[in-house]
Amino acid sequence: MNWGVELWDQYDNLAAHTHKGIEFLDKYGNFVKERCAIELEYAGKLRRLVKNYQPKRKEEDEYQYTACKAFRQLLQELGDFAGQREVVAENLQSNVVRELHLLAKELREERKQHLNEGAKQMAVLSTAVGALERARRSYERAARESERALDAFQKADADFNLSRAEVEKQKTNMKLRSQACEDAKQEYMDQLRKTNEAQRQHYEQRLPHVFKQLQDLDEKRIKNIKNFMLSSVDVERKVFPIIMQCLDGMEQAAKSINEKEDTQLVIERYKSGFVPPDDFRFEPATGADATDSAAAPHPHNHLTAARGTVSGNRIKKRGGLLSIFSSNKNNMSVDGKEDYSDLPPNQRKKKLQGKVQELTKQVGQVQASMEGLMKMKGVYETNPTLGDPMTVEGQLNECCDKVKKLRAQLRKYEELLVEANNQVCAPPLHPTARTNGSAPTQATSIGSNSESLSRSASESSVSTGAGAGAGGGGRAAGGSPESGLGGELAAAHADHTNGDHDDHNHDHDHDHDHDQDHDQDHESDFDYYYEPDLQPLGYCKALYAFEANGTGSTMRMECGERLLVLETDAGDGWTRVRRHHTREEGFVPTTYIATTLYADAHAHAH
Numbered sequence: 001m002n003w004g005v006e007l008w009d010q011y012d013n014l015a016a017h018t019h020k021g022i023e024f025l026d027k028y029g030n031f032v033k034e035r036c037a038i039e040l041e042y043a044g045k046l047r048r049l050v051k052n053y054q055p056k057r058k059e060e061d062e063y064q065y066t067a068c069k070a071f072r073q074l075l076q077e078l079g080d081f082a083g084q085r086e087v088v089a090e091n092l093q094s095n096v097v098r099e100l101h102l103l104a105k106e107l108r109e110e111r112k113q114h115l116n117e118g119a120k121q122m123a124v125l126s127t128a129v130g131a132l133e134r135a136r137r138s139y140e141r142a143a144r145e146s147e148r149a150l151d152a153f154q155k156a157d158a159d160f161n162l163s164r165a166e167v168e169k170q171k172t173n174m175k176l177r178s179q180a181c182e183d184a185k186q187e188y189m190d191q192l193r194k195t196n197e198a199q200r201q202h203y204e205q206r207l208p209h210v211f212k213q214l215q216d217l218d219e220k221r222i223k224n225i226k227n228f229m230l231s232s233v234d235v236e237r238k239v240f241p242i243i244m245q246c247l248d249g250m251e252q253a254a255k256s257i258n259e260k261e262d263t264q265l266v267i268e269r270y271k272s273g274f275v276p277p278d279d280f281r282f283e284p285a286t287g288a289d290a291t292d293s294a295a296a297p298h299p300h301n302h303l304t305a306a307r308g309t310v311s312g313n314r315i316k317k318r319g320g321l322l323s324i325f326s327s328n329k330n331n332m333s334v335d336g337k338e339d340y341s342d343l344p345p346n347q348r349k350k351k352l353q354g355k356v357q358e359l360t361k362q363v364g365q366v367q368a369s370m371e372g373l374m375k376m377k378g379v380y381e382t383n384p385t386l387g388d389p390m391t392v393e394g395q396l397n398e399c400c401d402k403v404k405k406l407r408a409q410l411r412k413y414e415e416l417l418v419e420a421n422n423q424v425c426a427p428p429l430h431p432t433a434r435t436n437g438s439a440p441t442q443a444t445s446i447g448s449n450s451e452s453l454s455r456s457a458s459e460s461s462v463s464t465g466a467g468a469g470a471g472g473g474g475r476a477a478g479g480s481p482e483s484g485l486g487g488e489l490a491a492a493h494a495d496h497t498n499g500d501h502d503d504h505n506h507d508h509d510h511d512h513d514h515d516q517d518h519d520q521d522h523e524s525d526f527d528y529y530y531e532p533d534l535q536p537l538g539y540c541k542a543l544y545a546f547e548a549n550g551t552g553s554t555m556r557m558e559c560g561e562r563l564l565v566l567e568t569d570a571g572d573g574w575t576r577v578r579r580h581h582t583r584e585e586g587f588v589p590t591t592y593i594a595t596t597l598y599a600d601a602h603a604h605a606h
Contacts, residue, residue, distance in 0.1 A: 003215040006207020011118060011207070016109050018214050022104055027226055029100040032092055032232060038143050039089035046082035050075045064269075065262045073253035081246040091235040096228050103224050110217050118210040121202055128198035135184075135191035142177070142184035149177035200458040272347030277541045277594050278560055283580070339416050347421040356417055359410040363403060370399045536564040538597035540577060546592050555579070555586025563588075565595055 007014060053075060055063050062068055156162050156170040337579075340351040373396050380389040542561045548554040555577065557563065566585065567576035574587040575595065 002208065002212065004211040007211060008203050008207065011122070011211075011464060014211060014214055015115055015118075018218055021218050022107050022111065025221055025225060026101065026103050028228065029097060032096045032100065032228070036089040036092050036097060039085050039092070043082040043085040043089065046085070048503060050079045050082070061269075065265055066256055066258045067262060070257045073256075074250050076244040077249040077253065080249075081243060083241050084246070087239050088236055091238075092104040095231050095235060100224075100228055103221075107217055107221055111214065114210055114213045114217065117213075118207065119207040121210060124206075125198055125202040128195040132188075132191045134193035137187040139181070139184040139188035146174075149174040227371035268350070271344075271346045272436070273349070274543050274594070275345070277596075278562075281562060294455045339413075345420060349417065352413055352420050355413045359406055361411060365404045366399055366403050366406060370396060370403070373399065395506065478489040478595060503570065526546040534566040534576075535579075536566060536578070536598070537568060538595060539563065539576070540565050540593040540595040542588070542593055544592045546588055547588065553587055555584060555588055557588055557592075565592070565597065568595070568597070588606040 003014060023148075051073075055068070055072065063072055153167075153174040155168040156167045333502050340348040343351060373392050376387075377389050377392040377396070380387040380392060540563050542557045542559055542563065545559045546554075546557050548556040557577075562580070563577040564580055565575060566578050569575050569590040573590055575590045575593060576585065577593075578585045
């Protein structure tokens with residue numbers, strides 16, 4: 001199949017065809033270029049999507065669940081997937097678009113050269129044909145003149161009236177015209193041979209050569225389009241393994257989601273450690289008709305009871321209660337944050353576990369720094385030319401001070417952790433039976449790692465020389481959460497009872513003893529006011545046992561005991577309550593009780 005043979009007379013059509021072929025090459029190049037733009041836009045939008053759905057700092061706590069972790073992993077895999085789309089776009093740009101542009105430019109130049117060569121050969125043939133036409137006309141003209149000269153001689157020779165000289169003149173002219181005709185004929189024959197030869201060379205060699213070059217150019221164009229398409233496919237196929245890894249990662253992320261684990265994490269995150277309230281007890285009516293009965297256990301009507309009790313007539317103001325801790329007021333506001341006493345027992349234990357682990361890690365880091373400084377000091381002492389040992393001494397002293405402070409903090413938090421762990425794991429000291437005879441449910445540790453973390457904290461305290469003191473265990477045995485002022489009171493009382501006067505609680509115990517000294521003279525330390533009995537706002541159940549501090553403002557209660565609520569917590573951590581039968585009143589820590597307020601005091605009065 002040769003264009004020069006098969007299409008010898010289709011020069012114009014071949015010129016138009018090769019032009020359209022190069023235009024098609026440009027069209028394919030534009031297609032790949034636009035696809036690159038789409039790939040880049042797609043990758044960019046995917047990256048923005050991943051960025052928009054990355055968890056915010058305030059959402060970090062939510063991403064502890066397996067579903068959230070899987071979503072974060074999916075976002076990472078999608079980001080890698082977007083990167084592979086960018087690789088596809090970059091490789092298409094470099095391997096296809098750029099090469100295709102260069103090829104199109106090259107093919108245009110080659111086609112122009114081939115067409116110029118073809119036009120040149122067409123001009124040569126046209127020149128030869130023109131020369132042949134001129135020679136043919138010259139020969140025809142000479143033949144006609146020779147024929148006329150012959151006719152004139154024959155007429156002159158037949159005319160006897162003409163002279164001999166005139167006849168000879170016509171004869172000579174005839175011979176000249178005949179010779180000119182022969183010369184023109186010969187020239188025409190020579191030109192005919194030359195033109196035919198030129199025409200044979202044109203259609204058999206020169207023009208087929210030009211057409212063959214155009215055919216090669218077109219085949220080159222078509223072959224490169226094929227290669228560009230295959231290259232485009234190969235570019236995408238090369239990223240498929242990584243894309244498949246991204247998809248596999250997404251699949252693994254999805255399979256890592258565990259609904260049981262997530263629901264268990266909800267328990268670990270929100271479990272308070274408190275025990276559920278006991279069943280409601282039947283409370284007999286306390287009307288006026290029951291007051292005359294000697295067997296009635298101190299009847300009481302919330303609406304009409306007259307003030308007559310000591311606690312009712314001489315109630316201390318809240319300021320008196322808070323004044324016993326006035327010397328430690330600032331410390332309390334800080335400790336309320338540092339010891340997490342404002343949290344429920346279980347959540348407090350988790351926070352303390354994290355704090356112990358953090359401090360243990362810091363102690364290890366500082367100790368490692370000290371070991372390095374000791375080695376450096378030994379090298380300097382052995383070879384003073386390397387450095388002055390005294391320069392290391394100051395750094396060692398700083399590290400020692402830092403270790404002491406960290407160990408003191410670690411000891412403090414380990415004691416708090418042991419206390420918190422006992423509060424969560426140990427049953428209350430004074431459980432009360434429900435009305436149906438069943439024992440109240442006890443708070444249990446959250447997660448299988450709670451006891452192991454507690455043990456690891458204790459082992460850490462032994463290894464670092466900062467073990468929990470007896471005071472921590474003594475306070476923990478009370479089974480009460482340290483929360484606000486109530487936690488401080490319980491800790492002070494437990495320390496005083498168990499004889500725990502370590503450095504951590506020395507200032508607190510001093511304040512407590514000081515308050516007990518002042519308790520000897522109530523009239524000088526506290527303001528009293530007389531008021532009628534307050535109407536109960538609701539009732540509460542003691543979640544933990546609480547011992548009064550001896551000042552007369554607080555009131556002891558047993559775990560599980562039901563009390564009437566007279567005043568709710570005013571923000572100081574204390575709730576004013578009344579014992580139903582003895583009418584004893586006082587303040588108890590708000591976090592030690594579960595309160596239920598009446599929707600309408602008049603409608604629910606008993």
